[in-house]
Amino acid sequence: MRVGVLTGGGDCPGLNAVIRAIVRKGVPEYGYSFVGFRDGWRGPLEARTKTLDIPAVRGLLPRGGTILGSSRTNPFAVENGVEKIRTNLQNLGVDALIAIGGEDTLGVATKLHEIGVHVVGVPKTIDNDLSGTDYTFGFDTAVNIAMEAIDRLHTTAESHHRALIVEVMGRHAGWIALHAGMAGGANIILIPEVPFDIEQVCDYVESRFRLDYAPIIVVSEGAKPRDRDEVLRGAEKDAFGHVRLGGIGDWLAKEIEARTGKEARTTVLGHVQRGGTPTARDRWLATRFGLHAIDAVHRGDWGQMTALRGTDITMIPLSEATKELKVVDPALYAEAEVFFG
Amino acid sequence: MRVGVLTGGGDCPGLNAVIRAIVRKGVPEYGYSFVGFRDGWRGPLEARTKTLDIPAVRGLLPRGGTILGSSRTNPFAVENGVEKIRTNLQNLGVDALIAIGGEDTLGVATKLHEIGVHVVGVPKTIDNDLSGTDYTFGFDTAVNIAMEAIDRLHTTAESHHRALIVEVMGRHAGWIALHAGMAGGANIILIPEVPFDIEQVCDYVESRFRLDYAPIIVVSEGAKPRDRDEVLRGAEKDAFGHVRLGGIGDWLAKEIEARTGKEARTTVLGHVQRGGTPTARDRWLATRFGLHAIDAVHRGDWGQMTALRGTDITMIPLSEATKELKVVDPALYAEAEVFFG
Amino acid sequence: MRVGVLTGGGDCPGLNAVIRAIVRKGVPEYGYSFVGFRDGWRGPLEARTKTLDIPAVRGLLPRGGTILGSSRTNPFAVENGVEKIRTNLQNLGVDALIAIGGEDTLGVATKLHEIGVHVVGVPKTIDNDLSGTDYTFGFDTAVNIAMEAIDRLHTTAESHHRALIVEVMGRHAGWIALHAGMAGGANIILIPEVPFDIEQVCDYVESRFRLDYAPIIVVSEGAKPRDRDEVLRGAEKDAFGHVRLGGIGDWLAKEIEARTGKEARTTVLGHVQRGGTPTARDRWLATRFGLHAIDAVHRGDWGQMTALRGTDITMIPLSEATKELKVVDPALYAEAEVFFG
């Protein structure tokens, strides 16, 4: 059997570890050969390939990023895209595909499965917002990076009188902010699931200053103030006069300064959260996803993806993963609120 | 209500985070006051206490170790030990105890519960070998430290021709070796659950050298060769002429040198694995255990302990945790073997 | 003798290590007692003190920040400020002061020395821009934090097609950008000493993309484009219509996107660079500065400050440190340029 492998969407620590595990088990144990497809779905669409054998995966385990490259190409948005993929797979002698990616990549995989392509999925989202799996790899790494940044801010908070804001990833779900904020001992955590009241935030800030200790605020990039008018009042206008919100972290700093009279400073971690070597837990999870994905190919479990449930790896239908976003449970957020203020 | 808190057994990153969470929730939400008991069961036995209020737990989240100190004192091995504890608790006005510890500490807690003391447990073992919970805090930190050591050895392995051995914690269960070895890309992982064949280990070593890449071997301190005679043959004798095994890591190095003619070097991480700041995951788990333990006290869930199941914290009977050791499942070890050699 | 100690200006990893070394040597070896002054010059000005003895400095070595707090208070800008300091020192029985700080703090120390106050200085600037010393503590820590961020971005740069920008500290001197950029393998380094040509930056960006590898740009917060008009063209206007430059990192991202048509993303490390535990080198330097400062007090070397020259600690006049800014030597920048593009 000849198996194609591709990675789609934003990069995530652990992608290379998945690829390595697939090949390290698939070649000696099942006698498979592999084709690496470059840049997500663009690979099978344009027959862009890369050699994928045991020497090619040597040393990959600790490396962030993906040797296969990635893209957000959607073959269903390309004329005759699906036909091209079928033809290319046939020409390359590829019998099955392992697609490693998030909502979009697995959405394409689901549709291809429905029209008969042999596909197995591996879930990937640094935001941890995919249903059906307890965790996705990369998330633990991102949380640790954000937590280390918060740890560093604490020493400044003990010495100075400034509100310190950290903006972390999470457009639609606040998992990174929640975990990093709790692990880092943040005084306030703002997430997309719970629109915040800027007055309440400023109350926390001021009560914290009264303890002679500067507040640390962790905010998901997708967090939003409860009252949209608040946003517009503080909004910048660009060179053409259009309203422009800017990052939520910068906006918060300006609002806090204006309302409390205290200085505020923002750290925007950005892509730093996506990169570097994965934590032990992410390497473990990514490696196990890879091993179970190639086992699924061997069993012919098409249309399924790997998932973590407790300490076990199981297979679930691809469609389950993408049907709804996994958001932060209010009970969990309430646990974090114990430490607010 | 007045609640006593104690930590027993070996120290573990996250102990302080548990203590902090108990106090940070217990004081404002339930109106409890707290008594810290020093040095494990010796605290209530000898009425050795420490102030435990909100100022006392400030800044504890990232700190390894335990501000309460620890010991391996067993009150059931002390004359009138249990009576002394009852009297001290009564004199100090302590209505309930939260005992944070491993098999021994929770074993004492179980017996005290059976004779009517109000006890709630929080499981702690760096080796991850307690039944009833998916993971314990401290384990993730230890695995990351061991993995980082292995990562560092890889660069030497690429440049030199020496077998490199890392001895990690794990007397009875190989969880740290298994996780760190898989995450670090070790070529051989030896655990207590699976007695090893030294000939097989040397075969892996030699096949690895033929690939022009030095082998990295991760070994639990409790791993044992299959044939005990092998051990004795290589055994050292101390100044008095008695046979002395020494650490398994050093023994392996000598055997590999003798059998393959290649140099071998050993790293013994020792207490370094127990120390330092906890990872994000361990802080998260420890904090949640603390919050749920004080909730259990509030509900009067005596004789129960916190446990992680998937992403949920639940309560299980204390007796369940200590009745059997959680050892590495052969199926998991087989996953690691894919990467051996 | 009774010695006062204060820390002024922005916090910096290593401040606590200096304080610890002063006390750990001064008490047993010279029999001195100490007074900690809180919040920089505000301490002696308002007689705000803190106990400073051996128990007070226990555990300080690895801790970032400063237990004495800091401020930017200038006693020469306060009515009768100098008189108040003299009176407070006399009332508290303080015979000598050790002032740990940057240009401003040491500038005040210089003037106090000139009017007869017994002062010894310890230089502190995270930006490494003080004359008279090869390095200041805190700088090495900041450089390592920035380098680790760049390391993490490289894995994204290998997988995606986005220009990645890191804005680091350095208002007047580009030492952090230069060192972190060279250590991290940045493709372009922009520093305040060398106004940059945005066209040239975009040329580098485009040539890098042609190699199929995304560019990483490190920029000092104080870096400026050569042509001021460029700045104004891209400038935002605030809610009141005033031109607003914003951070240079964000400005660069917008310019690169507009000029090259490629996506660009910015990381702003901010206060994260100031915090956390110091590196080994910063702890070593800070500890030695502390030891030599208290020796200088013992010798009566008033008006002098500690300085690193090669591997030696020497004393130099305070006035030398503050008379001019130490900027990046063009020859050093030329070494970095070897790796541009």
Place this chain on the structure above:
Amino acid sequence: MRVGVLTGGGDCPGLNAVIRAIVRKGVPEYGYSFVGFRDGWRGPLEARTKTLDIPAVRGLLPRGGTILGSSRTNPFAVENGVEKIRTNLQNLGVDALIAIGGEDTLGVATKLHEIGVHVVGVPKTIDNDLSGTDYTFGFDTAVNIAMEAIDRLHTTAESHHRALIVEVMGRHAGWIALHAGMAGGANIILIPEVPFDIEQVCDYVESRFRLDYAPIIVVSEGAKPRDRDEVLRGAEKDAFGHVRLGGIGDWLAKEIEARTGKEARTTVLGHVQRGGTPTARDRWLATRFGLHAIDAVHRGDWGQMTALRGTDITMIPLSEATKELKVVDPALYAEAEVFFG
């Protein structure tokens, strides 16, 4: 011009950064081509080469180890060794050699220079014991790794009652122990330059326990007790009955346990200190050494090596580097002793 590059002796973080800098400057700026020699002097001796061009050095900056491999081969100990090297260099069209290594490697380089081979040296020793340069790359990385291990032990020292020993590299010079011990806040530092009194060590251990805080002892692998009889008394015998000292760390643990009745535990970091990614400072120093080495080739500065003096890179005669070992200055050790006990 065609330039050969080789790395000899033990591996050291920064070797790859030197190689990269040589090539990244030599190719575009001087128009040179390069030949990588494999495994130290064995490379030119046996004409074992490796392609060394700009693609070959991509991504090398953060990688520990050496892509050229290393060995301890001495061509002067091989029959006609020097002749073979001359012939191979001529056949390969190599006009000049850059030898990166320690005492042995540079000793060979010195002799080859004396008989007319065009050689430039780059000093390398993780132990920092080469004369003529303030520091060598790799040392800062090793010190930070050892310091982090000590940091981790402090949390255990606060919670338990055990003497904790860390054995670090340094056969002949105690630089790593001195720097890591001072940076980590060790209570005792034992180095080869100063034979220790085991009674004195035990006195420190006991006085520390009286403070209710466990002692941390850092010991160079080459440290020796003052009285050799002490060593023999505690010595183990191997299977053949010969006296065997074992590691000094293990020996210390046994002596402390026997003399004080307290438990003691040893961490042996071993090769972990040599590996992994270099610190910012080591990457900076290694990169600058590489740039200045290729400049020296361009100028024809044969028989010279790069050296750090303060913040400057200079060239010094190769013979100066190897004529005597740089050992720890007693005045520096006295600074560390301030913190003993």
